[in-house]
Amino acid sequence: MPSLKCSPALIRHATLLLAVSYLVGCSSPAPVASARCAQVDYPVFDPAQRVNRGIFAFNKAVDDYALAPVARGYRHLPNVFQQGVHNFTTNFAEPKVFVNDLLQGNLKRSANTLGRFTVNTTLGLVGLIDVSDPMGIPRHTADFGQTFGVWGIGNGPIVELPLLGTGNARDAAGRVLGLAFNPFGNNSDSLQTLATTSLVGGVIDQRAELLPLTDSLQKLPDYYSALRDVVAEHRAAFVLEGKQGSTQPEKDRCQGATRDGF
Incomplete structure (x- = not known):
């Protein structure tokens, strides 16, 4: 009887399916305070709400029974392990941030990202240790949605995609x-093995980070609209951050303003 052998491509595809499930409507809404600090407008246009709610119910079931339980278990692991996973996965994502910095035409941010990736990959043991922050090289994030927003592309209607979660069309x-x-x-x-490891670790780490937020939103009468609006608010602030081109994330500047009494 021939033995079963999983090809790297099959493993990557299966991992990708797990990875996108963490977005089950979350779409990185963690830095909500940054949007409020920036006081951005975040119009929500949801003409296909009935269809979106149906897909959202499916996404929520996937999250409730698959990813969220794993993320809760992950939070009980030693902090040093969680920090190492976080550092490694965020460092491995820096090249995508770098590409988007360049596409946004921001040389300062791209130089900042390249410096972080170089230092953390070498001195930080493939990114397991974040040595850039103590050196005064703060981390920021960027993605293609932000880049499209910086280019002036509008939000478009709300779209709930299976496993990819809530967000506007852009x-x-x-x-x-x-x-x-x-x-x-x-x-x-x-590199493919490292990419797969980073993908799985990043999915679990980010979902664990979002647990307090999603747990609080699920207590509200309408989880769908609450999460949708939080995502819209955060993404509006995120695009504004890209347009401003600061190398210091908006949420850090907001916290600094709060401490200074503004």
């Missing part, structure tokens, strides 16, 4: 492009 297109884009290429089995 960000949904950017999310799909981001999943397909591989800055490292596919020529090295070692």
